[in-house]
Amino acid sequence: MASKIKVKVKLKGDVAEVKSLMLHPMETGSRKDPDSGATIPVHHITELTFLNNGETVMAVHCSTAVSRDPFFSFSFTGAKAGDTLEVRWVDNKGESDSVETVLG
Amino acid sequence: MLRPAFCRLLLLCLAAILSLPALAGPEEDREAFRAYFSQRFPDVPLDEYVNGIYALDPKAREQWLDIEQFPPYEFAVEQGEVLFRQAFANGGGYADCFDNGGIGIRQHYPRFDPALGEVVTLELALNRCRTRNGESAYAWDSDELVALSAYMAWTSRGKAIDVEIPDDPNALAAYEAGKRFYYSKRGQLNFACSDCHVTSAGAYVRADHLSASLGHPSHFPVYRSKLGRLISLHSRFYGCVRDVRARPFEEQSEEYRNLEYFLTYMSNGLMVNGPGARK
Amino acid sequence: MQLSRRLFLQGSVALAALLAIPRALVAAAWPEKAFASKAASEAMTALFGTDQATPSSAISLDAPEIAENGAVVPISVETTLENVRSVSIVVEKNPRPLAVSFEIPPGTLPDVACRIKMGQTSQVMAVVKTDDGLFSAAKEVKVTIGGCGG
Amino acid sequence: MNAAPPAESGAPVSAETAAGVIEQAEAARRKAAELRAEWLETRDLIAQAQKEADLGHLLQAVELAERARRQGELAVAQAEREAEAWQRRVVR
Numbered sequence: 001m002a003s004k005i006k007v008k009v010k011l012k013g014d015v016a017e018v019k020s021l022m023l024h025p026m027e028t029g030s031r032k033d034p035d036s037g038a039t040i041p042v043h044h045i046t047e048l049t050f051l052n053n054g055e056t057v058m059a060v061h062c063s064t065a066v067s068r069d070p071f072f073s074f075s076f077t078g079a080k081a082g083d084t085l086e087v088r089w090v091d092n093k094g095e096s097d098s099v100e101t102v103l104g
Numbered sequence: 105m106l107r108p109a110f111c112r113l114l115l116l117c118l119a120a121i122l123s124l125p126a127l128a129g130p131e132e133d134r135e136a137f138r139a140y141f142s143q144r145f146p147d148v149p150l151d152e153y154v155n156g157i158y159a160l161d162p163k164a165r166e167q168w169l170d171i172e173q174f175p176p177y178e179f180a181v182e183q184g185e186v187l188f189r190q191a192f193a194n195g196g197g198y199a200d201c202f203d204n205g206g207i208g209i210r211q212h213y214p215r216f217d218p219a220l221g222e223v224v225t226l227e228l229a230l231n232r233c234r235t236r237n238g239e240s241a242y243a244w245d246s247d248e249l250v251a252l253s254a255y256m257a258w259t260s261r262g263k264a265i266d267v268e269i270p271d272d273p274n275a276l277a278a279y280e281a282g283k284r285f286y287y288s289k290r291g292q293l294n295f296a297c298s299d300c301h302v303t304s305a306g307a308y309v310r311a312d313h314l315s316a317s318l319g320h321p322s323h324f325p326v327y328r329s330k331l332g333r334l335i336s337l338h339s340r341f342y343g344c345v346r347d348v349r350a351r352p353f354e355e356q357s358e359e360y361r362n363l364e365y366f367l368t369y370m371s372n373g374l375m376v377n378g379p380g381a382r383k
Numbered sequence: 384m385q386l387s388r389r390l391f392l393q394g395s396v397a398l399a400a401l402l403a404i405p406r407a408l409v410a411a412a413w414p415e416k417a418f419a420s421k422a423a424s425e426a427m428t429a430l431f432g433t434d435q436a437t438p439s440s441a442i443s444l445d446a447p448e449i450a451e452n453g454a455v456v457p458i459s460v461e462t463t464l465e466n467v468r469s470v471s472i473v474v475e476k477n478p479r480p481l482a483v484s485f486e487i488p489p490g491t492l493p494d495v496a497c498r499i500k501m502g503q504t505s506q507v508m509a510v511v512k513t514d515d516g517l518f519s520a521a522k523e524v525k526v527t528i529g530g531c532g533g
Numbered sequence: 534m535n536a537a538p539p540a541e542s543g544a545p546v547s548a549e550t551a552a553g554v555i556e557q558a559e560a561a562r563r564k565a566a567e568l569r570a571e572w573l574e575t576r577d578l579i580a581q582a583q584k585e586a587d588l589g590h591l592l593q594a595v596e597l598a599e600r601a602r603r604q605g606e607l608a609v610a611q612a613e614r615e616a617e618a619w620q621r622r623v624v625r
Contacts, residue, residue, distance in 0.1 A: 006178060015492070021174045025332065028500070030478075046413045057491050063418045065474065065482035067455045067498040068332040069176045076491040128625065140624045167447050170457040171498075287619040289611060292572045292604070298622050311527035329455040351571040359569065383452035 003099040005087050009079075011103055016079035018050060018058075020087055021071045022097065028064040045070060048089040052079060052103075079103055130269050130279055130369055137370045141318045145306065153319030154377045160306045161313050168381065177254060177327040177379040180247075180334050184255025187248055192237040198252070201233035210260030210376050214267065214365050216275040223278050223361040226253055227336060244355035250325045250334045257325070257378030265322060265376060267368045282366030285359055286317075291350030297363075300344075321368045323380030334379060337364060417481050423473050426481040427510065427517075430471065436510050436519035439464065444509040444520040450501060453526040458507065459496035466514040467493035476505030501526050546591040554598040555582050561605025570612035575604045 004023035009016050022045075029042030042064060050058040057076040081104050088098035138150060145160065152159040158168045188206065191197050199205035203212070213226040224232075230252050231241040242249040269275050289296045300309065301317040308314070324337040338355035341363060345352040353359045420426035424434035445459040460470050470493060471484040482499045493511065501507075501524060508521040558579050565571045582597035 004179070006174070008174065019174050021176060021178070023176075023179055026500075056488055058488070058495075059486040060497075061413050061418075061484040061486070063479055063482055065477055065479065065500045067329075067500055071171075071174055071496075071498050073174075073459075073496040074485070074491065075494050078490050128623070133624070136624050163447065163449060164451045167451045167455075167457055171455065283623070284619055287622040288615040289618070290570060290615075292574075292607075294611065296619065296622060298624070302622075302624060329452050346573060349573040351566075351573050351575070353569075383455070 004097055005089070005099040007085065007087055007099060007101045009085060009101060009103055011079060011081060014079055015075055015077050016052070016083075016085070016103060017073070017075045018085065019071070019073040020050070021069065022048075022087075022089065023069055024089075024091065026062075026064060026066055026068045026070060043091065043093060045089045045091045048072065048087070050074075050076075051086045051088075052076065053083050054086075057085075130276075133283065134370055134372055137318060140302065141305070141316050145316075150318070151374065153316055154322035154371075154374050156319065156323065156380070156382065157313050157315040159319070160316065164313060164383075171329070171381045175327065175379075175381045176329075176332075177325075177334055177381060180251045180254045180325075180327070180379065181258045183247075184251035184253070184258070187252055188255050192234070192239050194238050196237040198230065198233055201229065201236070206256060207259045208263060210257045210378065211263040211265045212267065214361060214368060216268070216270055216272065216278060216365070218270055218272050218275070221274045222358070223282075223365045225338075225356065225361055225364055226256060227338070228356055228361070244336065245339055247333065250336055253336065254325050254334055254379040257323075257376060260376045261378070263376050265368060265371050265374050267365065267372055269369065278362045278365055279369065281358075282362035282364070285363045286366055291345065291348035293348040295348040297344065317367065317370065319371050319374050321364060321371055322374055322376055323378045325378060326380045326382045329381070329383050414481075414484065417484075418479060420481065421479065423475045423480040423508070426473060426479075430481065430484065431510070431512060431517055433517065436508075436517035439511070439518035439520060442509055442511055442518060442520035444507070444522050445496075446507050446522050446524050448523075449525045449527065453501045453503075455498050456501050456507075456524060456526075457496065457498050458509075459494075460509040460511070460520075461494040462511050462518075464493065464511055464513050464515075464518060467511055468514065469512045470495050471510045471512075472497075472499060473508040473510060474499065474501055474505050475508065476503050477501060546595055548586070548591060551582075551586045551591045551594040551598070554595050554602065555579060555586065558582065558598040558601035558605060561602050561609065563605075565605050565608035565612065568609060568612035570608045570615075572604050572608050575601050575608070578604065 006021045008019045024045050025043055026045065027040050027043040029039070031040045032038065033040055044064045045062045045066065048060040048062060049056055058074050060072060062070070083103040084100055085103060086098060086100045088096060090096045141148070141153065142150065148159050155165070158165040188198050203209050210226065213229070214223050216222070217224045227244060227249055230249060235241050269279050286297045289299070297317065300314050301320070304314050305316040306314065321337055324340070325334040326340070327334050336355065338360045341360045342352040342355060414430055417426045417429035420429055427434040427436070441464045442460065442462040447456065450456045458472055460472070462470075467487050469484055469486050472482045473480050474482050477500075483497055485495045487493055504523065504525045506521050507524050508519050511518045562571060562575045562579060565575070578597050578601035582594045582601060585591075585597060586594035
């Protein structure tokens with residue numbers, strides 16, 4: 001698997017409806033491993049950013065209360081076909097992922 | 105005057121009694137199964153049963169539809185496609201092991217294999233394809249096997265489930281064994297599958313809303329939000345048997361394969377819509 | 384070992400921060416204190432400087448009455464309020480009430496959705512920050528414990 | 534079933550008695566398993582009983598093994614009943 005982020009964008013005039021889903025365990029730090037009984041350390045996306053042609057159109061700050069394999073949707077204006085939308089996140093361990101998609 | 109009429113009636117009754125066991129073949133079972141749910145839930149179209157509890161519970165359905173607008177199983181379908189296309193070390197591939205190159209064929213599984221005299225599920229066929237080609241078999245609950253199954257279901261979406269019971273006494277015996285399993289009470293809680301998913305379909309077990317068995321196998325494998333991953337139909341069987349406090353059978357055991365055979369036959373004519381998303 | 388690891392982490396975080404700085408807007412840093420708060424009012428104060436938000440019918444908060452699964456509760460917030468800066472979701476009874484916060488730059492519509500975890504039945508509040516102040520809408524979401532499916 | 538007697542209360546249970554009850558429990562469990570009708574925790578109860586017996590906690594061992602034996606017997610009875618009873622549930 002390349003990126004673990006998926007994005008779907010619907011253009012309606014100059015409004016882009018963005019839906020994004022990403023694979024991430026979003027561990028709360030209070031869950032125990034069912035086999036070993038050991039506490040699973042906290043591991044969650046902290047910041048998620050959507051940039052259209054390099055400009056931030058959405059920044060999301062997340063706690064561990066965001067569900068596993070997070071989903072977000074929002075809309076922004078001023079979009080047009082051919083724009084490049086980038087999604088990227090960083091988590092509390094400093095890991096990151098990103099993906100780019102061209103609006104069409 | 106009365107006498108011949110009475111005799112005729114008696115004969116008719118006798119004929120009816122004698123023909124009853126003969127009548128209850130798989131096709132009659134299936135029709136009765138569909139008719140039962142049609143009567144229980146007259147407002148639910150038969151096609152809707154492939155959506156499980158969401159066919160019966162409008163509030164849960166809304167939340168499910170929200171997840172379905174961007175379902176987490178899409179990653180597994182993608183992974184499954186990549187795995188499906190990867191050639192084995194010997195140059196062979198999954199496509200060589202299935203009809204139509206493995207695309208759009210989910211609806212024919214499980215199949216009865218007359219040569220082997222047993223029910224072959226899609227997962228079993230996938231693993232046998234691997235071992236025949238010199239690859240090691242995947243664990244039944246491995247992400248890889250479930251992803252392959254998810255991809256193959258995905259390519260079969262919208263096809264009508266079409267499980268066959270060939271003219272072979274062993275095939276009928278496998279079907280009957282699955283049927284018997286389905287209707288037998290087991291475990292410390294003394295429940296049969298049918299107690300929850302026929303008799304009590306639509307009712308609550310604590311906070312869980314019970315789904316109808318019609319359509320049950322259509323949407324597997326299923327992404328469980330609770331687990332954050334996809335599970336196979338047999339893993340669900342395992343969970344149900346454990347939940348009635350019986351010692352569960354292993355995935356792909358003869359018991360579960362026969363159960364899948366019966367259960368899927370009951371859903372013949374409904375659409376494949378796997379993979380699915382459940383809580 | 385410990386020290387060098389920490390230095391490395393600091394370095395990588397700084398680098399990530401540098402790379403992540405958007406051109407049009409310097410997004411607020413991850414509000415650690417607000418996320419660590421154990422009470423809703425504390426989290427609000429940490430995030431906004433006040434825990435007072437005016438209830439507003441211009442905010443529509445969509446959440447299920449009964450969550451099918453407390454681990455995946457779909458929430459969406461939309462508002463006709465103008466000049467919205469952020470939309471935050473606060474779950475009163477969660478151990479850490481502040482769940483998520485959306486920073487809304489000019490040009491982005493105040494219409495967001497996500498899925499969150501809830502430990503128990505609770506009021507869920509959407510807090511909308513605009514140039515004119517703080518506004519809110521709330522709804523109770525029931526969380527039940529399942530038998531076999533849950 | 535009555536509450537378990539306190540462990541090591543000094544009641545006269547011999548190691549042989551405990552071993553015998555565990556054996557009976559295991560036989561009942563095996564019979565249920567052959568009928569494909571074993572209950573979820575029967576074998577855990579037997580394992581626990583064995584563990585207690587090994588520690589010399591014979592009363593506890595007997596109590597656990599009795600529960601396991603009862604489960605095994607009930608599972609067998611269930612399977613025998615279901616040999617016919619399942620047909621009454623078939624949707625017709």
